Amino acid sequence: MNEIIFIIIKTAIVFAVVLTIVALTTYAERKIIGRAQARYGPMEVGPHGLLQPVADFIKIFFKEDIIPQNAEKFLFQIAPLVILVFTMINLTVIPFNNNFIIADLNIGILFILASASISVYGIIIAGWSSGSKYSFLGGLRSASQVLSYEIALGLSLAGVVLMAGSLKLSDIVQAQNQTVFGMYAIPQIIGFIVFVIAAFAETNRAPFDLPEAETELVAGYLTEYSAFRYALFFLAEYVAMYIMASLVSLCFLGGWTIPKFITDLFPVLHKVPGLIWLAIKIFGFIFLYIWVRATFPRYRFDQLLNIGWKVLIPAGIVNLIVIAIVKRIWL
Structure with missing residues (x-):
């Protein structure tokens, strides 16, 4: 019973912290986008606009929840919850250091990939149940996009699993710490690049935000949603961004550890908690998400599919073959 209570407390802490950070x-x-476009961004609510997220929450909470007449009511209502639940559940298997993890599963990577696949059904359900052609096209685009890029994402992570010899995220971090570079991003540079590009597409972020392309589909699968249900989609999107940022930090950048050759040069870095190093890597990747959105134009849908099937998947296969040969012969 004490263990169950402890797990519930840890889950509540993780969820509360993540929702605040989101x-x-x-x-x-x-x-950041405001500065990139030579403007200030939010400035009116609170000092320097710091209370803008609170104002946004209050506004959207009191909006009217509209359900279209032609919508499949039950599916329309549960679609945001499907996406949010199967996105948030991934937080339970993310290790933040050696001591703080809710569930250190032996199949951690597989669990995250499976949950991410199920959450996409929420987008498809939202698109179909809305009774709108724009929403329906957004759902179809999402299905095609995820099918294209999940394969590339899985192939890039397969190289990591092959080198570490484990699907357990904490084992992968420890395996990286034993290597010369202290991370897999350098020896697996191809897999790292494939993962980063696929992560942008998996989270429907620019320049791969085709399922909700406002210039073509109004708002894609979000077109008919309003009020709090509309906010749940965005909450799930930002949590998914942090899941991908955590994965790239744990699987390619050494997680909560830093390379040994750096700590040998600067021994004082040993005193910095591992959670701080992991947070720096995660927030760095989130900044990359925002920077790309501010600077890159959106791809056409045919270009998006071509990049997935003709570039990333072949590159992921080549990376996996090279890693297998290197490990078999030299390691």
């Missing part, structure tokens, strides 16, 4: 991320994104 709210602040929306503020940071608007500020």
Whole structure:
């Protein structure tokens, strides 16, 4: 019973911290994009606009929840919950250091990939149940996009699993710490690049935000949603961004550890908690998400599919073959 209570407390802490950080991320994104476009961003609500996320929450909470007349009511209502639940559940298997993890599963990577695949059904359900052609096209685009890029994402992570010899995320971090570089991003540079590009597409972020392309589909699968259900989609999107940022940090950048040759040069870095190093890597990747959105134009849908099937998947296969040969002959 004590163990169950402890797990519930840890889950509540993780969820509360992540939801708070997500709210602040929306503020940071608007500020960073504002600076990139030579403007200030939010400035009116609170000092320097710091209370803008609170104002946004209050506004959207009191909006009217509209359900279209032609919608499949039950599916329309549960679609945001499907996406949010199967996105948030991934937080339970993310190790933040050696001591703080809710569930250190032996199949951690497989669990995250499976949950991410199920959450996409929420987008498809939302698109179909809305009774709108724009929503329906957004759902179809999402299905095609995920099918294309999940394969590339899985291939890039397969190289990591092959080198570490485990699907357990904490084991992968420890395996990286034993290597010369202290991370897999350098010896697996191809897999790292494939993962980063696929992560952008998996989270429907620019320049791969085709399922909700406002210039073509109004708002894609979000077109008919309003009020709090509309906010749940965005909450799930930002949590998914942090899941991908955590994965790239744990699987390619050494997680909560730093390379040994750096700590040998600067021994004082040993005193910095591992959670701080992991947070720096995660927030660095989130900044990359925002920077790319501010600077890159959206791809056409045919270009998106060509990149997935003709570039990333072949590159992922080549990377996996090279890793297998290197491990078999030299390691």
